């Protein structure tokens with residue numbers, strides 16, 4: 001059956017379905033299977049990066065069968081006066097990470113700047129291991145030297161919304177992932 005998707009208008013832009021919810025769920029199940037295999041005999045601490053991760057985290061965690069904990073953090077952007085770049089400060093982490101097997105959950109990795117910074121901050125807290133699970137990776141834009149162990153979909157350099165991802169605050173509630181309509 002050919003599916004014809006109706007374009008979705010969010011703010012000033014039109015979007016069309018790019019990855020449907022069923023394909024997202026199938027992909028997440030394979031990722032969870034791999035994590036369950038890799039973490040046999042261990043008890044990882046999943047750390048989700050809000051806000052975008054809320055749907056991915058919920059669906060991934062339902063498929064995790066090894067004993068595990070889950071926590072969420074936020075990254076607050078502020079302008080570092082000493083440099084020109086945007087610095088993202090980690091807030092909301094209450095757990096002691098020392099000796100823990102941490103799995104960071106992220107909705108999308110674009111340039112990798114955000115994840116690189118977060119990865120360094122978490123490593124400094126001396127967990128036993130830190131791995132990254134991202135649902136989406138903009139593979140042509142990603143430039144950082146950080147290991148992305150679990151990647152759901154490698155996507156081209158196009159702005160996407162839905163399934164947690166927003167365009168200026170809107171679109172997070174959409175069940176499917178949409179891309180900007182050319």
Ligand code: IMP
Pocket residue numbers: 052108109110111112113114115158159160161165166167
């Ligand atoms: P990075 O630091 O360049 O990897 O950007 C990562 C952050 O940018 C993500 O956590 C998202 O908040 C945001 N982002 C990057 N690409 C998109 C997109 O296509 N849609 C929505 N948000 C995005």
